[in-house]
Amino acid sequence: MTTNNFDAARFLTDGAHLAAVVEAPWDEDTARRVLCAFEHHFHTGAVLWKTTSRPGDHLGYRFLARLHADTVDTALRRGLIVETALTRLVQVWDAQFDPDAVQSCDFDGIGGLARTWVYFGGTRPAEAVFDAAPAAVRANLAGLVAAGLTHARFAAVDHRDDTITAYFRARGPLTAQRCAQVLGGIALPTPSVTTLKAMRKVVPADFCIGVTFRADTGHAERACLHAVGVPDDLMPPLPQRVADFLDAAPCLDTDTVRALGWSYGSAGQGTHLEVEQAYCGDLATRLADWDCYRTGTTKRDPVLAAATIPRARNTPDAPTVRVITPGEQGICRDTVGARGLGMYVVSVPARGRGPVRLQDHESALYVTRGRIRTYYGHNVEHMIDAIAGQMVYMPADLPHLVANLGSEPAEAVVARTEAGEHGVRLVPHLEHVAGRRFAADLPVVAG
Numbered sequence: 001m002t003t004n005n006f007d008a009a010r011f012l013t014d015g016a017h018l019a020a021v022v023e024a025p026w027d028e029d030t031a032r033r034v035l036c037a038f039e040h041h042f043h044t045g046a047v048l049w050k051t052t053s054r055p056g057d058h059l060g061y062r063f064l065a066r067l068h069a070d071t072v073d074t075a076l077r078r079g080l081i082v083e084t085a086l087t088r089l090v091q092v093w094d095a096q097f098d099p100d101a102v103q104s105c106d107f108d109g110i111g112g113l114a115r116t117w118v119y120f121g122g123t124r125p126a127e128a129v130f131d132a133a134p135a136a137v138r139a140n141l142a143g144l145v146a147a148g149l150t151h152a153r154f155a156a157v158d159h160r161d162d163t164i165t166a167y168f169r170a171r172g173p174l175t176a177q178r179c180a181q182v183l184g185g186i187a188l189p190t191p192s193v194t195t196l197k198a199m200r201k202v203v204p205a206d207f208c209i210g211v212t213f214r215a216d217t218g219h220a221e222r223a224c225l226h227a228v229g230v231p232d233d234l235m236p237p238l239p240q241r242v243a244d245f246l247d248a249a250p251c252l253d254t255d256t257v258r259a260l261g262w263s264y265g266s267a268g269q270g271t272h273l274e275v276e277q278a279y280c281g282d283l284a285t286r287l288a289d290w291d292c293y294r295t296g297t298t299k300r301d302p303v304l305a306a307a308t309i310p311r312a313r314n315t316p317d318a319p320t321v322r323v324i325t326p327g328e329q330g331i332c333r334d335t336v337g338a339r340g341l342g343m344y345v346v347s348v349p350a351r352g353r354g355p356v357r358l359q360d361h362e363s364a365l366y367v368t369r370g371r372i373r374t375y376y377g378h379n380v381e382h383m384i385d386a387i388a389g390q391m392v393y394m395p396a397d398l399p400h401l402v403a404n405l406g407s408e409p410a411e412a413v414v415a416r417t418e419a420g421e422h423g424v425r426l427v428p429h430l431e432h433v434a435g436r437r438f439a440a441d442l443p444v445v446a447g
Contacts, residue, residue, distance in 0.1 A: 004281035021248040024059040026109035046281035053239035053273040058108035086157040136218030147185030198236035202227040204293040224263040229294030255284040333419035353403035361418040370410030376400035
């Protein structure tokens with residue numbers, strides 16, 4: 001096995017500088033322990049940098065191994081992790097898919113070893129991958145298959161969060177309906193119309209999605225849609241932290257492979273953008289060895305050739321012209337096959353209010369009866385009133401709720417740039433302050 005151009009001293013300097021740029025913690029002693037434990041893998045594998053758009057998140061790094069080795073055993077012997085059910089799961093997968101399985105590792109700048117990956121040697125049936133998983137995680141299998149997530153290529157265990165992430169290759173293309181089927185099938189929010197448009201420019205037709213499960217409860221707490229090898233001319237608008245990372249991250253490879261991941265969490269977990277960039281060891285070739293699909297590829301996975309994309313129950317095959325009558329759900333994906341528009345009639349009872357909500361998409365409200373007050377802001381600290389005939393615009397990602405302080409019901413028509421309920425989340429930690437504001441604004445009713 002030939003060595004790459006990895007140099008430990010330079011890596012430590014580069015890591016400290018990049019961590020400072022993105023304002024992430026970095027401990028050189030921890031990094032030295034990691035390099036000592038896995039020296040051979042850093043010198044023979046492909047190495048990359050990684051972080052997210054969330055302020056304060058770790059600067060991470062990963063080696064993608066070229067050698068079959070028990071990295072869990074190495075980490076246990078070096079005292080980097082302790083033995084758990086998840087470390088044993090990695091070793092079970094390694095034996096199950098031997099000799100094709102390859103283990104790789106994720107690290108962060110302050111805590112050392114964070115996750116252990118297993119490449120299964122190809123596209124494997126989800127049933128085979130989940131067979132060794134904890135029973136609570138295995139219970140998700142039927143729902144995943146029903147959503148069209150039938151085959152996985154990688155899995156990773158997080159030694160700190162006690163989670164398992166399965167990386168599926170799914171039959172595309174990545175349409176709004178496909179997102180709703182996949183993410184909605186595991187009760188996670190879907191991308192906004194604007195975000196989906198940017199994703200579709202860089203995500204391959206047969207796409208990769210990682211789904212993260214709690215090992216103890218089996219709860220699907222996050223999913224991430226990945227694009228690998230994104231060229232500069234197709235790079236979407238980036239959060240500042242991600243842009244700073246890409247500007248500063250050093251790369252010693254001739255092919256500067258960059259990857260993005262749109263990560264969607266369950267209620268209260270939020271969304272963020274993941275980003276990775278090659279450092280050394282010819283990441284492009286390693287990804288090609290593993291048949292990872294890059295942006296722009298026209299390849300389709302032959303293993304998925306017989307796979308069918310499920311259709312949501314009662315969903316029209318195509319957008320349909322029709323009249324929606326009172327009592328129906330409204331204009332949305334399920335009723336007319338809408339792709340990027342939802343329209344509904346809402347009623348707010350007298351002296352009543354709705355829950356605090358957060359949406360990945362824009363919305364507008366047209367009051368048809370009475371007066372509706374909208375509380376909004378990151379602490380619902382602002383409010384605005386609208387009466388019949390007036391409209392209110394609400395941008396994406398802004399907590400808000402509607403209320404009616406009057407003695408008669410109020411009604412409105414709500415329009416959204418999303419054709420379903422996906423991308424709508426409740427914000428329970430703001431309910432207390434919202435309730436206090438609403439109660440303080442209610443007029444006193446004479447007894």
